[in-house]
Amino acid sequence: MSWPSWASSNTPNGNPSEGEEAQDLIDLRQVTLFxxxxxxGRLALASDIEYPQLVVVGDQSCGKSSVLEAIGRFRFPVSDLLCTRFPTKLILRRSAQEHERVFxxxxxxxxxxxxxxxxxxxxxxTESAVLSEWIRRATVVLGVSPATDGDTGLRVAGSAPRQFTDDVLVIExxxxxxxxxxLVDLPGVFRATDMDGQDETSREMVFEMVQDYVRSQQNFILLVISARNTVYxxxxxxxxxxxxxxxxxxxxxxVGVITNPDHSLSVRETLGLLLGRHSSDILGCKxxxxxxxxxxxxxxxxxxxxxxxEAQFFATSDMxxxxxGDQKGIAAxxxxxxxxxxxxxxxxxxRLISEIRAKISSIDRRLSDVGSSRSTDKGRRRLLVxxxxxxxxxxxxxxxxxYEDGHCKELHEVGVTCQECEPFFRKAQDMKLRANxxxxxxxxxxxMLAYGKTTEVLSSPKTEPARGGPAVPADLANPTDSRTAFPPATTTSKYYTHTKPEPVVLVAFEDWVDALIPKWSAKEPTGEASEAAYHQLFMDESKNWPEIAGRHLEAVWESVLRFVDLALAAACPYPDLRDALEKRLVNTGLRxxxxxxxxxxxxxxxxxxxGGTGFYDAIIDARAARRKPEKGNPVFDGLPDMIGDAVFQHLSGVSSPLSPVILSPVRSLVSQAVRGAIQTTFGDNSATDTDASSIVDPASEVPKRASTTAGRVIQHVEENYETSLVSFVGxxxxxxxESGILRELPTAIFTPDIVMLESDNMIxxxxGEKDTDAKRRExxxxxxxxxxxxxxxxxxxMSRRNHNSVQV
Known part of the structure; x- marks a missing residue:
């Protein structure tokens, strides 16, 4: 990278020639304001505040640097092969003493x-450190050029050089x-890529950078185009x-600028733009x-x-x-x-005043907390509380x-936010923990309904579904856009997708159970199945429950940890203190x-x-009252809902007051399960004499062959599986x-009471303020x-402007 003579000379760089009259872009009455x-821009505390700037925008090789030289009377690097790799801000001030700095x-x-x-x-x-050397060092520090042996340790990231960066080099x-x-000169926008670092990624980065500057309502834009090229x-x-x-x-x-009028590709097109003759799709600025x-x-x-x-050119040019005249030449x-x-x-x-006022209030309160409050044991404890x-x-x-955000008590204008009024629950879905x-x-x-059962018993091979690996069940496969799925499709795939049940024909399954019954025998009569046979078959059919439930708990904890990180960041805006809190206090409570x-x-x-019977005792007791119904029997008409209510009341008794919201679906599932069991056992109300051995579950089409020992075991497990599953899920x-995590979280990991119980050493x-923290605070x-x-x-x-407006 080569630099022009102004950057390497030991004489005052870029000063106007003798007799030249400086043309200011800043009103002399407002120099102190600017x-x-x-x-x-130099205050780290105000890095997020946008302030008014004059920003120069244009394509590469459009004559932008020449315009800047004419405006600022300050030579810029101009080369057909050289492009700006980062924004450059130029601050020029007229004074008796010469003085120049870079940052x-x-x-x-x-x-x-x-x-x-x-x-x-x-x-x-200085004379010993000319501007060209400062600019070269800046390109190394910013990572847009390779470091030499003498530049060791200069680059910030220490990684491969960047092609462009949004850091601003300021020359004052x-x-x-x-x-x-x-004024601020931005990297030129370009379309074509090349082998000199201007790849597609760089093109997009420059485009996004320039676009952000243009979008900011604080920036005033000087748009430069060249007459060498068509406007479009x-x-x-x-x-x-x-x-x-x-x-x-x-x-x-x-404000628009057209360069190279002496090499215009189309004088008519350029005149149309200057005189406002183009159609409305052309930018209508001056x-x-x-x-x-x-x-x-x-x-x-x-x-x-x-x-x-330039003046002679426009005076003698007919075109x-x-x-x-107020649209021709650099003076105009x-x-x-x-x-x-x-x-x-x-x-x-x-708006700028309002933003700064809110920033001062927020920073003053933060520094007060971090400074004086961390200097004593009492102050540190008060801060943590x-x-x-x-x-x-x-x-x-x-x-x-x-999900209600607190009310901000800071004084600032409508539309201006500070840290206190920054919304928490509206930022992202991760904040809404109960909903998640x-x-x-x-x-x-x-x-559990889709993957909990080991086998899927079929009435015949003809009904066997297509085999395959894990598949998301219909009620988990969100039909909406994957970007708006709730919970996200990535979560469903990671935690709630398992191996599908193995399809087995009833006859083969019954033969398998019949062969295993002797292995589970105890004191039962010959030919009958022992209690262990029923339990072992049920356990084999539900052996996926631990994995499914364990993965569910992992998903819940992932959601909890994301919330804790966000809530802690909102409550504690001091990164060093937040890290210490997480390591020494919060993580312990979470574990x-x-x-x-x-x-x-x-x-x-x-x-x-x-074999704990607590999962389905209410169901078993209620079934003792079952009898073969006659058509329209009111006892059996209301029995499913009665049992659902019983399970609902039982589960509500061991949960929190909010559990009815969670358990309402359980009541419905239990009622449906009991209604299905009654339908399976007795058939439709119109049926009075049905052989139990030929009963078919309309949902699964699995015949209940209770005439054999193995058939009775299978039938018993099939009848009780869904009821037990619903109870277990509940x-x-x-x-x-609900009770173990949501109810305990607010009081279990980080509260004022927990802080007050900790030792002074822990606090x-x-x-405690570290040396680096003290320096940063100072x-x-x-x-x-x-x-x-x-x-x-x-x-x-602002006050003087308002006063003058009133006088006028």
């Missing part, structure tokens, strides 16, 4: 650590005869047009015509000579005679920009399903609560494995998830003072 605004404003893509490192870069440009220059100028073939112009269709206010903050220097003229002429040559462009940018800045000032209270409030709302877990509970129920939930699930599985969702380990306190000074300047200008 100087104050410039400080915002970097980190881009939004940088991490907090990278930002801290990049903000250390910079310094004064003071000296006699300089114009008052603030400029990527930068096309981008601005598309954004203008979305935001009509963009028209009020764009356009200017500026003549560039070619490479020979640039190397031999001063900028004053450039202006004279541009009908263009108004400067006059337009100065007035337009001044009005734009004053228009954006109220405050954070714990906020976390507890969020956890209470999320676990109970009350309810969705997972339903997925668990569906997965304990997780172990308890797994122990409860293991207890349920243990009860299931050992207990897992109500007892393990100091968590909240820097933030200095920045806060500067931010307040900026605020005072802006409010003073």
């Amino acid at each position: 100087d104050a605004i410039d400080k915002l 970097i404003e980190p881009g939004t893509s940088r991490t907090a650590n990278d930002r801290f490192i990049l903000q250390q870069f910079g310094g004064l440009v 220059k003071h000296g006699p005869g300089l114009p008052m100028v603030n 073939n400029h990527s930068g112009l096309g981008m601005v047009q598309r954004i203008a269709q979305e935001d009509a206010s963009l028209m009020d903050r764009v 356009w200017h015509l500026v003549k560039n220097q070619d490479q020979t003229q640039r190397s031999k002429e001063t900028l004053v000579q450039r202006d004279r040559r 541009w005679g009908e263009v108004p 462009l400067n006059a337009t920009l100065r007035e337009a940018f001044r009005e734009h800045t004053l228009t954006t000032l109220p 405050s954070i714990a209270s906020k976390f507890r409030a969020l956890a209470d709302k999320a676990c109970s399903g009350v 877990i309810r969705a997972l509970n339903k997925s668990f129920s569906s997965a 304990t609560l997780k172990k308890k939930s797994h122990r409860t699930l293991n207890d349920l599985l243990h009860c299931h494995r050992h 207990y897992v969702n109500a007892l393990v998830v 100091n380990d968590i909240a 820097r933030d306190e200095r920045d806060l003072e500067e931010l307040q000074a900026v605020m005072d300047v802006l409010e003073n200008h």
Whole structure:
């Protein structure tokens, strides 16, 4: 990469020639205002505040750098083979003393650590350290050029060089005869890719970067195109047009410049744009015509000579005679920009003041907490209690399903947000913990119904379904777009998709059970099955339950952990303190609560494995009252609902007061299961004499051949399987998830009471201020003072403007 003479000379770089009159882009009465605004970009505390800037946008090789030189009276690198790899901000101020410095404003893509490192870069440009060397070092630090042996340790990331970056290199220059100028030059937009780093990824990155600058309503846009090319073939112009269709206010903050009028591809087309003759699909802003220097003229002429040559060109050129004088030449462009940018800045000032005021309030409160509160044992404990209270409030709302954000008490204008009024529950679905877990509970129920049974008993080979691997059941396969599926399709695939039941023909299955009955024999009469035979077959048919339930619990805990991370970040905005809280306190409570939930699930599985009758006692007792119904018998008409109510009341007794919301589907499933059992055993009410050996379940079409011992065992298991499954699912969702996790989470891991019980040593380990934290706090306190000074300047200008408006 080569740099022009201005960057390597030891003489004052870029000063105007003797006798040249500086053309300011900043109103002299507002120099202090623009100087104050410039400080915002250098303050880490205000990195997220957008402030008004004059931004230069255009395609590569459109003459953008030549325009900037003419405006700023400051030579820019211009080469057919050289393109800007990062935004460059130029700040020029007229003063008696010469003074020049370089620094970097980190881009939004940088991490907090990278930002801290990049903000250390910079310094004064002296004779021993010319500007060209500073720029070369900046390209290495930013990672857009390879490091040499002497640059070891300079690059931030230490990875392969980037092709482009959104970090801003700021060149601030003071000296006699300089114009008052603030502007940002962006990398040129390009279409074609090449082998010199301008690949498709780089093209998209530059496009997105420039588009973000254009979209920002704080920025004023200077759009540059070249008359060498057709109007419709400029990527930068096309981008601005598309954004203008979305935001009509963009028209009020764009000025267009057409370069290379002496090499115009179509004079008629260029005149049409300048005079507003094009159709409405062409950007309707004010356009200017500026003549560039070619490479020979640039190397031999001063900028004053450039202006004279431009004025002579327009004075003697017939083709541009009908263009108004206030649209031709660099002087006319400067006059337009100065007035337009001044009005734009004053228009954006109220919102900027409001944002800074909210930022100062938030930072002042945070520094007060982190500073004075962490200097004593009492202060550190008070700080942790405050954070714990906020976390507890969020956890209470999320676990109970009350997704209401708190009311912000800070004073700021409508439409401006601060940290206190930042919504929590509306940010993402992960915050709505109860809703997420309810969705997972339903997925668990569906997965148990689809995959819980080991075999699928068929009446004949003809009804055997197609074999295959895991498949999502119909009620888990969300028919909507996978991006809006709830729970997400990735969660369903990861936690709720298992191996399908193995299809087995009834006759073969009965023969298999008949062969195993002797192996399970006990004290029963010969030819009868023992109690163990029934239990063992049931256990074999339900051996998938532990895996399905275990995966469900994993999914629940994944959702819980995501919520805890988000809630802790909202309650504690200090990264170092948050990390210490997680490691020393929160994670310990989470591990304990997780172990308890797994122990409860293991207890349920243990009860299931050992034949615990608690899962279906209510069903078995009710079935004792069954008899063969006559047509229209009211006893059997109401029996399914009666049993469903009984199970509902039983489960509600061991769960939380909120469990009816969870258990309502269980009541319905139990009623359906009992109704199916009655239908299977007695047939339709109109049937009075039906052989039990020929009863067929209409849903499965499996004949119940109770005439054999194996048939009776299979029939008993088939009749009780679904009822036991529904009971088991209800207990897992109500007892393990609802009572064991949702009810316990707000009080089990991080509350004010837990903080108050911890030792002073533990509190100091968590909240004690480290040396690096103290240095960062001291820097933030200095920045806060500067931010307040900026605020005072802006409010003073706003007050004077309002006063002048009233007088007028």
